[in-house]
Amino acid sequence: MKILLNITGKSQYSADIRTEFQNSACGPTTAHVILNYLCQNDEKVLPHDINELYKLLGGTKIGLFKWRLIRNLRKLLGDDWCVEECTITQAIEQLREGNPVAMRFDVYFSWQFLTKNKPLYKYHWVPLIGYDIKDSELYLTIHDNGGRNRDSQVRSFKFDDNRKVLNFVKIEPIKR
Numbered sequence: 001m002k003i004l005l006n007i008t009g010k011s012q013y014s015a016d017i018r019t020e021f022q023n024s025a026c027g028p029t030t031a032h033v034i035l036n037y038l039c040q041n042d043e044k045v046l047p048h049d050i051n052e053l054y055k056l057l058g059g060t061k062i063g064l065f066k067w068r069l070i071r072n073l074r075k076l077l078g079d080d081w082c083v084e085e086c087t088i089t090q091a092i093e094q095l096r097e098g099n100p101v102a103m104r105f106d107v108y109f110s111w112q113f114l115t116k117n118k119p120l121y122k123y124h125w126v127p128l129i130g131y132d133i134k135d136s137e138l139y140l141t142i143h144d145n146g147g148r149n150r151d152s153q154v155r156s157f158k159f160d161d162n163r164k165v166l167n168f169v170k171i172e173p174i175k176r
Contacts, residue, residue: 011146
């Protein structure tokens with residue numbers, strides 16, 4: 001089975017993001033990309049640009065902590081939204097329902113910095129936008145949030161090679 005959501009990515013190094021935020025703007029960029037997709041630019045839900053989200057979500061020079069993303073995004077979005085940590089199984093279910101998921105690579109807080117296996121990133125938030133199963137192996141598809149002078153690109157990687165450093169946060173509107 002294969003799922004790939006048609007999401008427009010954004011580079012955290014875009015000219016409209018403050019220079020001093022760019023190196024650590026992956027969390028707010030990820031939240032912005034996901035909310036733009038889920039809200040179709042509904043100004044009531046997403047009146048903030050990435051620079052504002054950086055401050056509102058509690059971004060720091062070393063990045064955005066998962067607990068801060070969850071707590072501050074809940075405050076920002078209100079009771080009509082569910083923002084919480086989830087498992088890979090729940091993340092795949094979110095993708096099947098058409099919801100992208102915020103995914104974090106983190107070798108530091110997972111104590112994987114001395115491992116021989118090198119994950120795709122050491123510490124980085126990205127929108128998880130799809131998955132595929134090939135030869136009984138799970139592959140995840142992300143927007144990588146770009147680089148200096150490079151737009152965000154869609155990338156796929158084998159889940160098992162990165163599983164120990166991955167965290168997932170679902171962001172979904174509550175259906176009433």
